[in-house]
Amino acid sequence: xxxxxxxxxxxxxxxxxxxxxxxxxxxxxxxxxxxxxxxxxxxxxxxxxxxxxxxxxxxxxxxxxxxxxxxxxxxxxxxxxxxxxxxxxxxxxxxxxxxxxxxxxxxxxxxxxxxxxxxxxxxxxxxxxxxxxxxxxxxxxxxxxxxxxxxxxxxxxxxxxxxxxxxxxxxxxxxxxxxxxxxxxxxxxxxxxxxxxxxxxxxxxxxxxxxxxxxxxxxxxxxxxxxxxxxxxxxxxxxxxxxxxxxxxxxxxxxxxxxxxxxxxxxxxxxxxxxxxxxxxxxxxxxx
Numbered sequence: 001x002x003x004x005x006x007x008x009x010x011x012x013x014x015x016x017x018x019x020x021x022x023x024x025x026x027x028x029x030x031x032x033x034x035x036x037x038x039x040x041x042x043x044x045x046x047x048x049x050x051x052x053x054x055x056x057x058x059x060x061x062x063x064x065x066x067x068x069x070x071x072x073x074x075x076x077x078x079x080x081x082x083x084x085x086x087x088x089x090x091x092x093x094x095x096x097x098x099x100x101x102x103x104x105x106x107x108x109x110x111x112x113x114x115x116x117x118x119x120x121x122x123x124x125x126x127x128x129x130x131x132x133x134x135x136x137x138x139x140x141x142x143x144x145x146x147x148x149x150x151x152x153x154x155x156x157x158x159x160x161x162x163x164x165x166x167x168x169x170x171x172x173x174x175x176x177x178x179x180x181x182x183x184x185x186x187x188x189x190x191x192x193x194x195x196x197x198x199x200x201x202x203x204x205x206x207x208x209x210x211x212x213x214x215x216x217x218x219x220x221x222x223x224x225x226x227x228x229x230x231x232x233x234x235x236x237x238x239x240x241x242x243x244x245x246x247x248x249x250x251x252x253x254x255x256x257x258x259x260x261x262x263x264x265x266x267x268x269x270x271x272x273x274x275x276x277x278x279x280x281x282x283x284x285x286x287x288x
Contacts, residue, residue: 002051004043006071013039014252014279016064021132021250022225023061027054041071048073089119094134095141097166115169117162118195132249135275135282136163136223139247143219144170147245151218152176154239156208161188161201163221168192168200172219175201178211208232212239223249226259233266237285246270246285256281 008016013030020028032039045051051073059065091100096114110116140153140163149171155164158177165188168175179185188203204211208228212235220239222229229236229248240246251259253276260272260283271286 001076002045002048003074003076004041004045004051004055004071005074006041006065006068008039008041009066009068010037010039012064012066016041017279018225018252019061019064021130021223022228023058025054028058044076048075092134094138097137097141097170099137099162099166115171117166117169119162120194131277131280132223132251132282133162135277135280136221136247136249137166139245139282139284140167140219140221141170143245143247144172147218149173151241151244152216153219153221154212154215154217156211156220156222156236156239157224158188158203159184159223161191161203163223164188164201164203165192165195165197167219167221168197169195174217176215176217177201177203178206179203180205180207180211208235212236215239216241216244218244219247220244221247221249226251226255229259230262233263237263237267237270240285240287242287244287246287248283248285249280251281251283253279253281256283259283 028043098116102120152174153167153172155177164177192198273284
């Protein structure tokens with residue numbers, strides 16, 4: 001395994017965070033120490049060639065890093081990269097859903113009636129620790145009780161499949177997820193198999209036009225950046241069944257008023273709620 005690290009300027013964190021969220025590449029993460037304060041970009045890859053290609057693609061994506069120096073590439077022994085993740089990846093839960101690293105499978109106590117998604121960063125599954133993912137997951141858990149679990153869930157822009165698999169683990173009977181990146185869909189299927197959910201979730205390739213065309217669901221999830229949510233508001237709203245819910249995330253807190261206003265204009269009779277976590281916010285829309 002190859003680790004790539006690059007110190008980051010604090011004034012560029014929002015820009016870099018937004019780009020990584022849009023790219024959906026779970027191999028990269030931003031680690032921030034609010035005490036010092038400092039931040040760095042960290043990536044873990046299967047080979048030097050993969051690491052160099054990923055860095056080149058990221059570097060060429062725009063002026064994300066300013067005058068930052070070149071990153072440091074370091075070969076990791078198996079135990080080193082596991083320990084690197086363990087330092088910042090801890091179990092967390094909301095309600096009865098727990099997200100737990102696979103190395104704690106033998107020791108993590110699962111309360112009776114609760115359910116678990118086992119996460120392995122080495123499978124490009126991500127950790128689910130990003131605020132936007134947590135906001136979606138919290139909404140999903142809250143909706144699992146009032147909503148009939150026989151209802152369907154559609155994860156638009158599934159990335160590595162975390163939200164769709166969480167919905168299946170909560171007990172929703174029909175769960176679909178799509179992404180316009182075929183690699184993301186492949187990874188989602190691998191992660192479903194790793195959690196024993198390969199038969200429970202249908203992952204397929206599609207964008208916000210083709211993926212939503214002719215499909216509706218009781219709950220539609222879209223953890224995508226704000227400008228995309230604004231552009232495809234009619235498509236997302238049209239996919240929600242009567243009495244259903246649309247959960248939007250990937251929205252910076254400073255953008256939430258703009259997103260809420262646009263969706264209220266498009267669906268004036270729908271009830272809305274929003275909450276924030278760190279620099280990010282979500283928007284829940286409930287269809288009458």
